[in-house]
Every structure is written in C-alpha cells, then in structure tokens.
Amino acid sequence: MDLDERKLKILHAIIQTYLETGEPVGSRTISKYSDLKLSSATIRNEMSDLEEMGYIIQPHTSAGRIPSDKGYRLYVDHLMEEKEREVTELKELMIRRTDKLEQVLKNVVKVLANNTNYATMISAPQYHQNKLKFIQLSRVDEHQILAVIVAEGNVIRNKLIPICEELDDETILKLNILLNTMLNGKTIAEINLQMISSMKEQAGIHSNIISDVVDAVAEAIHSDEGMEIYTGGATNIFRYPELSDNGKASELIQTLEEKQMLAELVTETLNKDDKGIQVYIGSESPIQSMKDCSVVTATYELGQGLQGTIGIIGPKRMDYENVMSTLKTLMEQLDDVFHK
Amino acid sequence: MDLDERKLKILHAIIQTYLETGEPVGSRTISKYSDLKLSSATIRNEMSDLEEMGYIIQPHTSAGRIPSDKGYRLYVDHLMEEKEREVTELKELMIRRTDKLEQVLKNVVKVLANNTNYATMISAPQYHQNKLKFIQLSRVDEHQILAVIVAEGNVIRNKLIPICEELDDETILKLNILLNTMLNGKTIAEINLQMISSMKEQAGIHSNIISDVVDAVAEAIHSDEGMEIYTGGATNIFRYPELSDNGKASELIQTLEEKQMLAELVTETLNKDDKGIQVYIGSESPIQSMKDCSVVTATYELGQGLQGTIGIIGPKRMDYENVMSTLKTLMEQLDDVFHK
C-alpha cells in the first residue's frame, strides 16, 4: 500500500489533534476540523489503511485512533514544521551567575520545566577530553590538605586529602609548582603512567600525595557519582492523565529522583554520532520506565570536549515542535553564555 | 469528663492498630485483639467519650474511628514507649567519605528513606556562628581569581571573582596572608566593618578584591540559595493511600522538589529553643501542603554553631516510635563521624 499525499495529510491532522487533546481522535473530528474537504466515511477508509500500515492504533474497537510510535517517528522526522520561539527568560537567568555552574544548571531545569510543562533534566558537563586549567594544594590543618582542581569551563572540584607526615609551606609550594607544570593544559587522556611516575620521583618522600591527587582527579572523572544530574518539574507528569495512573507516575518520578538511570540515558546520548537533538519515542528510550513517554535530548558544550545533556521527558503526545525549537534556542544561549 | 487509665489504654490500642493497618478501627477489633478484657459494647461507650473529648474522629457514621491530630499529639507526648534500634548501615556509609559533605548528605537521605519508607530531607549545615578555617585566593587565568573558603567541619565553598587589573603572584600571596591573618578562626558574626576597612586599607589599590571576597563570604552565608536541601524517597508517598490521591501527592512531591518551602521548615526548626526532635502533626506544620502529613525533624551539629536539620515526612499514622528512635540514633552517629 502506498503512503500518498492524502494519507500523509490525514495522519498529520490526526497527530496534531491528538497532541492538543490527548483523546483518541475519530473520523468525524478530522472531517470537520481540517481543511481537507472529505467526509468522515472517506476518512474512515483512509484511517483503516493507516492502521494497517502501523501508523495509528485503536485503543479499543469504537474508540478513535491514536498515533503509534511509528506514527510519531514519521511526524518528528518529516511532518513537523520548523518554528521560531524566544527563550529570553533563560538567557537572563544564566548571565547572572555563570561563576556557579551548579546554580545555572538548577535554574535551567526549573525554568525549562515551567516553560514547557514537562519534566526536565540536565547533566553537569563531564570532564571527558577537557583540559586541566589549574591545580592547587593548600594545607587546611595538621591532618589534611585541600586539592582544588579547576578545568576549562570553570568546573571546580574540591578534594580533601588526609596526610600522615608533616608538610611545611615550602614543600607544598614545590608540589604545587610540580603538579601545575606537569599537568596544566593536559586533557585527562594525556595524563599517562609515565608522567605520574616522573612526578612521584621528583616529589621524593611525598610521592604518596601525588598518587592521592591523581587518584582524586581520576575519581572525579570516572566515578558514577561524578555524573551530577539535576531534575525539575517532575510533578508536571500529573498534567497528563495517560501518565498519571498511580503506578506509572510513581515509577517515573522515582526514576527522576534516583538519577542512576538517567545517567545511562546521558551516556547513550553523548555516545551518539549526531550530537544534535535526539528524540526517543516510547520504547526507543533506553530507560524501561519511560516506555510510555517520549524523551527529547540535546547535547551542549562548554569549551571543547566538555559536554552535558539536557533532556525533556513528557507524554508521547508531547508538543515536539515547541520542545525541539526551545531546546535549539537554549543550546545557542548556553553557547553564548559559556564561550565569552 | 476524665481521661482515666482505661480510656488511655483504649486510645493507645486504637492508635497502634490504626498505625499498622491504615483502616479506621472498630470497637470489636479492640475488644478482640487487645488484652483489655472488655466487650465491644463497653469499648463503644468509651470510644464515644473519646470522640467527644476530641481524641478520635469518625470519618463517617458506621465506620471505625481514626485518631485526630490531638490524639496523635497525646500519643507522641505520653503513650509512646522508648525503643532501641540499630542504624549500622548509615554509619558505614558515612565513614567512607567524610571529606565530601554533599555526598554524605545525599547518602543519608537515600538510606533513611529506604529504611523508614517515608520521604526524607536534610539541610546542609549553615555557616551560622561557625569559624572560618582557611581562605585561599589563586589566579585561575587573566580575568579571574578563585576564592576557596573552608569553614570548620570542612565545609568548602568556591567563588570565582572577576578582576580588571593585572595581579602578580606576589600580590596574591600578600592578599592571602592578609585575609588569613585577619579572618582565621573568626566566626561570621565577628567579622565587622572595622576589620573590613582595615583590610581594605592594607590592600591598597586592590581593596576591591577584599570587598569581593567579603561579599562572597557573606553571600555564601546569607543567600537563600545557600540553603542546600537534599530530599529522598519522595515516591514513598505512594505507599500510603490516604496521601496518594492525585492532587495531594502531586502537591507534596512538588513541595519536596522545590525545596523553597522546606527551607522555611528548616529555619523554623533551627529557631526552636529545644534543639532535639520535633514532631509536627498535620496542621501544626508550617508548610501548608503538609497538613495531611506528619513531619518529624531533628537538628544535628558539626562543630559549634554549624547546624542542619533532618526531616522525615510521612502520613499522620507514621510509625513514630521507629522514626524517632532512628533519628535519635542517627544524630549520635553523625556526631561520632563529624567530631573525630
């Protein structure tokens, strides 16, 4: 069977109507409220074909049709029109305190959730391939020193390192210079075993501190705990009856709360070749508990190699046009803010 | 009317049964499953009295009785027996990485939520009255310097300060020494205007940096954004049918997510004279959306003057005994961990 022009138009109308109402849409509705001059009977015939081809589904006999995952996919890929929108509010918020990345991210999820009425998430950028900008050791008290690690994009990490032996200021200064001259401007991948043992040699009896610092750097990068994820607007889920059945809502909110699963989604997104906007419809998503949702993700970048993911989680009948253009604008804004 | 021994026993039995089942409890149940040797008819008479006195409520004629806020209050204040319990899991978790306070707090809410099956929250300790341990300025690049502020209890804050003029290493060292000698060991309250102007004078042309650092310190303390609150187990709410009506659950989870309201609760708790365990039953809570819940809070302390709040949010028929003793043990564990 052929997916001709008219079938496409009808499918388009069905999906758009469903996006608005959330109710299964019947043939009569399409016949009345679209500019195709066709009777409901004709529409019915076409709908029957579309169902056979797998683009729409009947929840039960004698209900209207709703789009299938395949239908949504076609819609997202071909039927959606580009549309411009402003997200000025976001820009303002972000300009205010770019020094505190965490705060920016929290603001972004909050504002984005309010603007879109869906649940949102954002992952803090990962060090991956990012250059170290600055390392500093300081003695805090007799038993521990503080290592501050700053990477490109002004991502800051603190690590307290316990010490056994005494350390005078001069030694700390030496270690500082050693660490900075050796590691400054290097990406994580460039720090190899040879450099580490070279540093240890030069540090002499304090070689164990070098180990600790390197460990701290590595840990900050690799550990799953290092993947900070912020979420917002979880309760927006209750706006959509098809998601707010007690069981589903609870499961979804738990996923958002635990963040462990979301980390997988972020990893998956970042590993995609195409770093633009990704759309996961229903069971396309790597997260089991989101099989009744759609997830739209976008990758943002601070400096080179320092990437994070923004995601929007909503019902399958999400307003894709709006969400995708909002995300696109947001990406530009973020670039603007971080690159100056 | 007098609240005699027998009435107390019956009230106790009613509340305990209700805590277990969540269903209104009838006279026959009490007569059968308590060790009072009384017939259901007698119990009925007494229950009628208890209702008149305001300790129990009938949701509708010919349902059993449930405790009123007043009844719960009596229970919490007088009827509960002390009970010991172990919370070893928590201790282990906390010992592991005391260097990263944030991580500890996140772990605490998570484990506590799993142990109790209620929603949990914890506020990061506030600087309030806490001594500064260490301040360090370092030049990160040409346009900004990084201020690291460490307070007692190893609470670390970073602040990036933009600079206009050039600064050489020597000047930074001088400023560092100046800041540390002037501010080290001081509480926030002790840093007064005189000290600030004295420092500015000594800093000469770089006095504006002093302002910025002082501002940063002040901001870190005062701003509402500075009140970090972590929550966990929000979805536990769905375990209790009386809270999981769509409307209520949504409202509650939103409150937990937004954290703004919770900050008020924390402030309220910290301002109480009695710093022990507080119980807010129903409308006693300062948070409107929790009028159908009970909230149990406890104050913990790191060093002197550095305080935070742990809270447990659950249905009114919360297992008070368990929760309160868990919190008590947890407080001891936290003291243990932070004070060594």
Added chain:
DNA sequence: GTTAGCACTCTTAATCGCCGAGTGCTAACA
C-alpha cells in the same frame, strides 16, 4: 472514487440493591 446511512461494538457514567461493618440504644445482669 466518494458519500450517506445504519447496525453494531465498546466504553463510560449513572443507578440500584445488597452486604457487611460498625454504631447507639435499651434492657438485663452481676
């Protein structure tokens, strides 16, 4: 190829009646 009409299906909401749990009252009992 398109459309009008009609019978059929299935869901949803409303209504009815029954059951059981629990109460309140009264009268009998210790």
Added chain:
DNA sequence: TGTTAGCACTCGGCGATTAAGAGTGCTAAC
C-alpha cells in the same frame, strides 16, 4: 453502678444492570 448482650439502624463499598454516546465497518447509492 458498671458491664454486657442484643437489636435496629446507618452508611460506604461493590457488583450488576442500564443508558448514552462515540466511533467504526459495511453496504448501497451517487
């Protein structure tokens, strides 16, 4: 005087039944 047994009464919950409405599929006519 306090306790208990018995009984009529109330009310929410639940399943069955019913009616309404929405939408389809099919057929026949245009």
